[in-house]
Amino acid sequence: MNARFTLLPGDGIGPEIVTQGRLVLDAVASRFDHTFTYDTQLIGGIAIDETGDPLPAATIASAKESHAIILGAVGGPRWDDPTAKTRPEVGLLGIRKELNLFANLRPVRTQPALLDASPLKRELIEGVDILFYRELTGGIYFGESTTSDDGKTVSDAMTYSEYEIERIVRMAAEAARSRRGKVTSVDKANVLAVSRLWRSTADRVMAEEFPDVEFETVLVDAMAMHLLSRAKDFDVVVTGNLFGDILTDEASMLPGSLGLLPSASLGSSGPGLYEPIHGSAPDIAGTGAANPLATILATAMALRHSLGLDDEAAAIEAAVETVLDNGLRTPDIARGGPAVSTSEMGAAVVAEV
Ligand code: IPM
Ligand code: MG
Helix, strand or coil: CEEEEEEEEECCCHHHHHHHHHHHHHHHHHHHCCEEEEEECCCCHHHHHHHCCCCCHHHHHHHHHCCEEEEEECCCHHHCCCCCCCCHHHHHHHHHHHCCCCEEEEEEECCHHHHHHCCCCHHHHCCCEEEEEEECCCHHHCCCEEECCCCCCEEECCCCCHHHHHHHHHHHHHHHHCCCCEEEEEECCCCCHHHHHHHHHHHHHHHHHCCCCEEEEEEHHHHHHHHHHCHHHCCEEEECHHHHHHHHHHHCCCCCCHHHCEEEEECCCCCEEEEECCCCCHHHCCCCCCCCHHHHHHHHHHHHHCCCCHHHHHHHHHHHHHHHHCCCCCHHHHCCCCCCCHHHHHHHHHHHC
16 A cells, blocks of 8 residues: 655654654565655754744644654753743644544553563563553643733643543543453542543443443542552553543553553544654663664554554564564663664664564
8 A cells, every 4th residue: 555654753862763663664565565655844842943833834734644643752951941932842732633633542561571671560560451542632731821910820721521521432442342341531530520520421421332341430649559559450541631641651661661652643533643652852862772662663553543554563563572572672671781772673673574
């Protein structure tokens, strides 16, 4: 098949890891006889530097015409000035909103070869396999922000409408049907009115439409604890934007490194956006120390979710597992042992594919 990708390398280690993702896609194209084309565009800090806008119109136009978007990371100390007119993160939030990518899928699976890379005890993490559905275009990230006249009181509103909750809960429940058949919804209904709407809506959708799927509700503070004490009990977890942001960073420590976790952001139609869940790591940018595996695994998610190429996606995932089984490690997972560079890791995956 012919597929068009928009590449958004962004800032920090973004360009290095997206390059490796692209090389892996090329390897898949040649092995499975596809034609993949790429259009590289600006986003984040580099887009501010070059155009003044963290999300230039050309980037949105290219993204809308693609089958899938591969993003590296945005942000860095260069653009951290709190008085600046705009910030790199505005580009990321903007493209999510612009393309209506309301569902952020973040799979957290421990890799057998890396059980000792986790700061947690082996018996707590062996066999962990959780798929987070984080709501991505609503909640406090997109609520009204106000500042009092004297500048001493600021508020960000956390807002959800019923339809936003329904559609993400449905997507999560459908995914659970082809997994272990369990959904956990996370909220803070003992305090927040918006969480009480979240809870009653989730309860109703699950009871009316998914009686075959096991369903439970957990408060977000308790969930933070359960992820460390009994992560194996969870299958699909669905939650709002802010709670999902925090819990998925916490959960990333189960497999041992943020450098291993991909994510997919999907709408009900149109291209999806695929990215590592880690940030731009400006401290190691350009040193060859970045782990490209999260981005490479994100390209696998792109093939599966946006192009329906399940075998190709599985080939990438198997290649990653093999290179890890063979002992290849970037510094983040080497635990002080011998490490390979970003491009050596990428080349090893290419060779396996
Ligand atoms: C993420 C990131 C972003 C978020 C930042 C960079 C705006 O932390 O994708 O989880 O908070 O959504
Ligand atoms: Mg985050």
